Structures are given as C-alpha cells and as structure tokens.
Amino acid sequence: MAAIAVAENTRVFLLDIEGTTTPITFVKDILFPFIRENLEEYLSAHWEEDECKQDVHLLKKQAEEDLRQNKAGPVHAVDQTVHTDEEKAICEVVETVLWQMDADRKSTALKQLQGHMWRAAYMTGKIKGEVYQDVAPAVRRWRHRGLKVFIYSSGSVEAQKLLFRYSVQGNLLDLFDGHFDTNIGAKVDSKSYENIAERIGCQPEEIMFLTDITREAKAAEDAGLNVAVVVRPGNMELTEEERKHYTIVTSFNQLELSGNI
Ligand SMILES: CSCCC(=O)C(=O)COP(=O)(O)O
Numbered sequence: 001m002a003a004i005a006v007a008e009n010t011r012v013f014l015l016d017i018e019g020t021t022t023p024i025t026f027v028k029d030i031l032f033p034f035i036r037e038n039l040e041e042y043l044s045a046h047w048e049e050d051e052c053k054q055d056v057h058l059l060k061k062q063a064e065e066d067l068r069q070n071k072a073g074p075v076h077a078v079d080q081t082v083h084t085d086e087e088k089a090i091c092e093v094v095e096t097v098l099w100q101m102d103a104d105r106k107s108t109a110l111k112q113l114q115g116h117m118w119r120a121a122y123m124t125g126k127i128k129g130e131v132y133q134d135v136a137p138a139v140r141r142w143r144h145r146g147l148k149v150f151i152y153s154s155g156s157v158e159a160q161k162l163l164f165r166y167s168v169q170g171n172l173l174d175l176f177d178g179h180f181d182t183n184i185g186a187k188v189d190s191k192s193y194e195n196i197a198e199r200i201g202c203q204p205e206e207i208m209f210l211t212d213i214t215r216e217a218k219a220a221e222d223a224g225l226n227v228a229v230v231v232r233p234g235n236m237e238l239t240e241e242e243r244k245h246y247t248i249v250t251s252f253n254q255l256e257l258s259g260n261i
Pocket residue numbers: 016017018019027031106111114152153154155156159160163187
C-alpha cells in the first residue's frame with residue numbers, strides 16, 4: 001500500500017460517506033431497503049405529525065420543480081384498495097419516493113425523509129452504521145495533528161450523525177468537527193465546495209476532499225480543493241483516464257501528513 005503525501009498547506013479533511021467511510025453495500029442493501037419496506041407504514045403512522053407534514057411538503061415541492069423542468073416523474077397507478085383522501089395522498093408520496101430512489105436521486109427532500117425514517121431503527125439497534133476499520137484511527141491521527149475533519153454527504157446531516165452515533169464501532173460522532181449535506185448545494189456542483197470553504201473559514205486549497213465519485217472529485221477540484229478518489233470493494237470502476245488523473249487511495253492509512261503540518 002503506497003503512502004500518499006498530503007499537501008503541506010492542508011488544514012481540513014472533507015469526507016464523503018457512501019463508498020468512502022462506509023461500504024456502498026451498507027447503504028444499498030440495508031439503509032435503502034429499510035425505506036422501501038417501511039415507507040407506507042411510516043407515512044400512515046406519522047402523517048399528522050409536523051415533521052412528516054414538512055417532509056411531504058418538501059417532496060411535493062420537489063415533484064412540482066421536476067415537472068417544471070420536464071423531468072420524468074412517477075406515473076400514478078390507481079391503487080384499487082385505497083379509499084380515503086389520506087390513503088390516496090400517502091399512495092402518491094410513496095410513488096414519488098420510490099421513483100426518486102429508483103433513480104438514486106440525491107434531492108434534499110428525499111434525504112430528509114430517509115433520515116427521519118432511519119432514526120427509530122438506529123435508536124432501537126435495528127440498524128448499526130458501518131464504517132471501514134481504517135477510518136477512525138486515521139481521523140484521530142489527523143485531528144491529533146491539529147487538522148479539522150468534516151463530513152459532506154448527500155445523506156441529510158441528521159442521517160449522517162445517526163450513522164456515526166450508532167455505528168458498529170460505537171459512538172464515532174466526536175471524530176468530526178461538523179457536517180454538510182445538500183442544503184449547502186449538490187455534490188456535483190463546484191459552488192458547493194466554495195460554500196463549504198467559506199463556512200469552515202479556510203481557503204479551498206487548504207481542504208483535502210475524499211470521495212468515491214469522480215464527478216464530485218471534479219467539482220471539488222474545479223473549486224480549488226485537493227482531492228483523492230477512494231477505491232473500496234464494490235465502488236464504481238474508474239476509467240483508465242480517471243486512474244491517471246486522480247490520486248487514488250484504497251485506505252485512509254495511505255494518507256501521510258508532512259512533518260510541517
Ligand atoms: C449518510 S446517510 C445514507 C447515505 C445516503 O443516503 C447517500 O445518499 C449517500 O451519499 P454520499 O454522498 O455519502 O455518497
């Protein structure tokens with residue numbers, strides 16, 4: 001495993017979750033199926049609560065925006081078993097959510113609802129967040145050397161915190177100085193990385209961003225951040241060109257801080 005020198009001016013690590021700190025299989029095989037299996041029951045049980053009303057409101061706004069932008073949306077199949085207006089409304093929300101999930105949309109509306117649904121599952125121990133073994137020791141080393149470490153994921157900040165708070169390795173929340181989600185902007189938009197640098201109070205080139213997705217790496221690079229693409233088992237294959245262009249890491253242990261940091 002070759003060591004990779006981190007730029008001397010680095011003050012901050014910014015970490016993606018899915019495919020970087022956490023196996024993609026945890027998200028695809030545990031978190032997302034949980035939503036699909038419990039969606040209708042969850043909406044029926046929480047429909048009258050303010051939090052659920054806000055989630056539904058955001059999802060409706062997103063669906064209207066998609067319509068304005070001519071994006072395909074769910075085709076409403078008439079479910080013959082539903083009778084009341086509430087049942088019909090729930091049916092429509094279920095369709096919207098499942099359609100967004102099929103397309104792996106990273107909309108703030110979808111991610112907010114998912115975070116709320118996972119809360120009880122984490123708190124009751126039904127789900128435990130998976131984190132690669134090399135992550136916590138490396139982050140502790142970096143922080144010991146005075147660097148700050150932030151998370152930037154499409155998952156809502158609440159969902160991020162649940163994953164690390166209720167992880168298989170115990171409560172890892174204290175590893176991080178803060179969290180960003182799509183409220184700061186989409187991960188494929190370079191402006192989001194400028195916003196993050198501004199919010200943290202550092203220059204873009206003082207941030208090292210680690211992600212498995214090259215579109216995100218490119219957006220961060222365009223904003224002036226240093227980036228490395230993380231290759232973990234099951235991550236998307238990189239092209240020859242991407243392999244040549246990006247610094248590749250398979251473990252956080254490869255990242256070596258210079259003596260000057
Ligand atoms: C951290 S919550 C679950 C993951 C999730 O919903 C997601 O979209 C992951 O996106 P990432 O930006 O971490 O690749």
